[in-house]
Amino acid sequence: MKLPTTLPAWPQLQALAAGPTPHLRELLTDPHRAQRLSLSAAGITLDASRQRTTPAIQQALLALAEQSDLAAQRDAMFRGDAINATEGRPVLHVALRGDPLHAGPWGPTVQSDVHRELARVCDFARDLNAGAVLGFAGDAITDVVNIGIGGSDLGPRMANDALAHLSDPAVPGTRVHYVSNPDAWALWSVLRGLDAKRTLLVVSSKTFTTQETLTNAASAQRWLTDNGCPPQDLSKHLVAITASPAQAARLGYPSERTFLFWDWVGGRYSVWSALGLPLAIAIGPENFRAFLAGAREMDQHFCTAPLAQNLPVQLALAGIWNRNFLQLPTHLIVPYASRLLRFTPFVQQMDMESSGKRTHTDGNPATVDTGPIVWGGLGIDGQHAYFQLIHQGMHTVPVDFIGVQNEDTPLPLAATHHGVVNLNLRAQAQAMACGRSLQDTQAVLEKDGMSTADAAAMAPHRSFEGNIPSNVLWLDRLDPQRLGALIALYEHKVFTQAAIWRINAYDQWGVELGKTMAKAMEQRAV
Numbered sequence: 001m002k003l004p005t006t007l008p009a010w011p012q013l014q015a016l017a018a019g020p021t022p023h024l025r026e027l028l029t030d031p032h033r034a035q036r037l038s039l040s041a042a043g044i045t046l047d048a049s050r051q052r053t054t055p056a057i058q059q060a061l062l063a064l065a066e067q068s069d070l071a072a073q074r075d076a077m078f079r080g081d082a083i084n085a086t087e088g089r090p091v092l093h094v095a096l097r098g099d100p101l102h103a104g105p106w107g108p109t110v111q112s113d114v115h116r117e118l119a120r121v122c123d124f125a126r127d128l129n130a131g132a133v134l135g136f137a138g139d140a141i142t143d144v145v146n147i148g149i150g151g152s153d154l155g156p157r158m159a160n161d162a163l164a165h166l167s168d169p170a171v172p173g174t175r176v177h178y179v180s181n182p183d184a185w186a187l188w189s190v191l192r193g194l195d196a197k198r199t200l201l202v203v204s205s206k207t208f209t210t211q212e213t214l215t216n217a218a219s220a221q222r223w224l225t226d227n228g229c230p231p232q233d234l235s236k237h238l239v240a241i242t243a244s245p246a247q248a249a250r251l252g253y254p255s256e257r258t259f260l261f262w263d264w265v266g267g268r269y270s271v272w273s274a275l276g277l278p279l280a281i282a283i284g285p286e287n288f289r290a291f292l293a294g295a296r297e298m299d300q301h302f303c304t305a306p307l308a309q310n311l312p313v314q315l316a317l318a319g320i321w322n323r324n325f326l327q328l329p330t331h332l333i334v335p336y337a338s339r340l341l342r343f344t345p346f347v348q349q350m351d352m353e354s355s356g357k358r359t360h361t362d363g364n365p366a367t368v369d370t371g372p373i374v375w376g377g378l379g380i381d382g383q384h385a386y387f388q389l390i391h392q393g394m395h396t397v398p399v400d401f402i403g404v405q406n407e408d409t410p411l412p413l414a415a416t417h418h419g420v421v422n423l424n425l426r427a428q429a430q431a432m433a434c435g436r437s438l439q440d441t442q443a444v445l446e447k448d449g450m451s452t453a454d455a456a457a458m459a460p461h462r463s464f465e466g467n468i469p470s471n472v473l474w475l476d477r478l479d480p481q482r483l484g485a486l487i488a489l490y491e492h493k494v495f496t497q498a499a500i501w502r503i504n505a506y507d508q509w510g511v512e513l514g515k516t517m518a519k520a521m522e523q524r525a526v
């Protein structure tokens with residue numbers, strides 16, 4: 001196994017990091033830099049000109065990717081090799097969004113399983129939206145409550161928010177609600193507004209053993225029977241989505257209402273599977289298929305574009321430069337579109353559960369820093385909260401700004417709103433990169449009428465170090481295709497970093513100890 005530190009590019013990058021690199025303020029004076037460091041795929045453009053990299057650093061990072069046998073590792077994933085070695089499983093979420101007409105390298109069995117289940121999901125979503133799924137009293141279902149946590153919640157909920165505009169408020173469609181936390185209030189705050197006769201529970205759990213989800217599911221079933229549902233009709237109100245159908249059957253979920261995925265789909269990579277049913281209901285099956293097609297477009301780009309023009313690879317290499325060579329331990333993701341409110345928590349799980357590892361795939365302790373702390377939220381709101389620390393605090397925090405170029409909210413002043421939002425995105429990225437030196441600050445204050453002495457006293461408080469690295473990602477619009485592509489972009493970024501670090505991004509043993517202890521405590525309490 002080629003550990004990253006044994007590759008020729010690693011010490012080269014260390015030497016480059018130790019040497020002088022011009023401030024971003026200087027790097028950005030190159031009029032061609034933005035154009036040279038921008039690349040596009042699947043309706044998404046990355047402007048990486050505000051990374052603290054020179055052409056020598058960019059070359060060395062590309063060499064690192066090549067020396068890591070990235071292409072071979074990528075092909076092994078797409079082929080279905082058991083790259084998740086600690087669980088002995090392939091990692092094939094890419095097959096879930098494969099071309100329906102042509103089997104990919106994963107072969108015909110996976111292909112037919114995937115498309116059979118996808119057809120079942122789309123048919124059910126269509127029937128439900130057409131009023132053909134009936135509750136115990138013969139009423140059409142109007143409300144769907146998805147009960148799941150982690151990967152069985154974050155993906156569909158995030159995409160549902162992002163694409164909510166696709167359900168037309170003038171046409172009363174199905175409402176989809178999400179409950180993840182086992183706190184009683186979380187469930188009650190949803191159920192209290194619903195009519196049991198018209199409510200469908202979708203219990204989403206890969207393992208169907210997750211305590212939080214099973215607690216909520218049992219409680220919601222009790223609410224149904226307390227509100228008139230005869231116990232023998234409960235199954236009319238239940239759907240299971242799982243990779244453990246036997247476990248779901250044991251708990252009384254009928255097989256004709258059980259939608260399947262497989263152990264080769266990680267929970268945090270499962271939004272493309274039957275787990276996307278609540279999303280398919282919310283936005284309609286055609287839009288759900290468009291969402292898959294957008295991800296497929298990014299997959300194709302990832303597999304075919306040269307490393308230098310490869311969007312996920314470039315995002316990953318910037319991450320590695322910041323994490324391993326500039327020693328920056330956190331990573332901030334700030335979407336400038338309120339429909340992407342839940343995008344950061346979604347990526348947070350995908351990235352931190354995948355890359356939060358301290359063991360190489362061969363079982364030896366990690367010799368390099370691995371996944372950063374991923375955090376953030378809506379950019380505009382962040383500006384009025386924690387951006388102070390980013391601009392003037394003691395931590396350098398690399399940032400991903402995510403913006404949307406074309407917006408079509410049907411509000412008379414929508415263009416004005418959009419202008420304000422995108423202007424702020426651009427200004428923040430530039431302010432973080434360039435900062436404002438002490439001398440410039442002093443000059444600005446004096447120009448504003450302050451005395452030289454007062455300006456000198458004030459300037460340290462009002463100057464900005466800058467040199468904060470960022471990516472700017474522009475979606476040309478926020479639609480199902482672009483959202484699918486954006487998620488796939490981050491998935492492949494995480495894959496690429498893990499491939500270079502030589503860690504397994506697809507297990508999550510770190511979450512087990514606490515679960516085992518909770519179980520042991522529960523048993524002791526009985």
Ligand code: F6P
Nearest residue numbers: 150151152205206207210267511
């Ligand atoms: O505890 C973490 C985790 O296992 C995640 O990996 C997963 O997405 C989540 O719990 C939910 O698991 P399940 O889908 O099996 O209920």
